[in-house]
Amino acid sequence: MQIKELEETLGSELFERSARQVRLTGFGEIFAIRVREILRSVDELSEFARASQNSFLSKLRIGVIPTIAPYLLPKIIGNLTLAHPGLDIHIRETLTEKLIQELEEGRIDTAIVALPISEPSLTEVSLFDEEFVLVRSLTDKDKPVPDSDKLREMRLLLLEEGHCFRD
Numbered sequence: 001m002q003i004k005e006l007e008e009t010l011g012s013e014l015f016e017r018s019a020r021q022v023r024l025t026g027f028g029e030i031f032a033i034r035v036r037e038i039l040r041s042v043d044e045l046s047e048f049a050r051a052s053q054n055s056f057l058s059k060l061r062i063g064v065i066p067t068i069a070p071y072l073l074p075k076i077i078g079n080l081t082l083a084h085p086g087l088d089i090h091i092r093e094t095l096t097e098k099l100i101q102e103l104e105e106g107r108i109d110t111a112i113v114a115l116p117i118s119e120p121s122l123t124e125v126s127l128f129d130e131e132f133v134l135v136r137s138l139t140d141k142d143k144p145v146p147d148s149d150k151l152r153e154m155r156l157l158l159l160e161e162g163h164c165f166r167d
Helices: 002-010 026-053 069-083 096-104 148-153
Strands: 015-017 022-024 059-064 088-093 110-112
Touching (some): 059 096, 096 110
Parallel strands (some): 059 110
Antiparallel strands (some): 015 022
């Protein structure tokens, strides 16, 4: 009822409604983007007001990919808690694609992902570099390391589809 009322106030439909699905209209998609921008600005103003009372923001929302979360988060959270005892830290663990979307929508403040992501609206900062290693049986130890074409033909133990390290 509230959405219908909003559509009447706006003089435009936000959703296309059919028996099987409901989806945003073209106007609805643009409207949703603008609303997210406004809500993000309101959140930023709230954080700014809280920050002006303290020397640091009161809440930090961190997104992180699951493959590295257990290795990095204990140290990061420990250091942040020591440096800023009143900081309310929220962790969001999911795949890179969702984290990028949540960053753009203002639902998280920062994300730890595998680089590169090449999003022009975001700033990338490398935390560390890590080499991949090939583990194989002793019978193959004297053979040369296979090139990328040969690796594609081999049976490999990989992460599930959607994981950035798989790519």
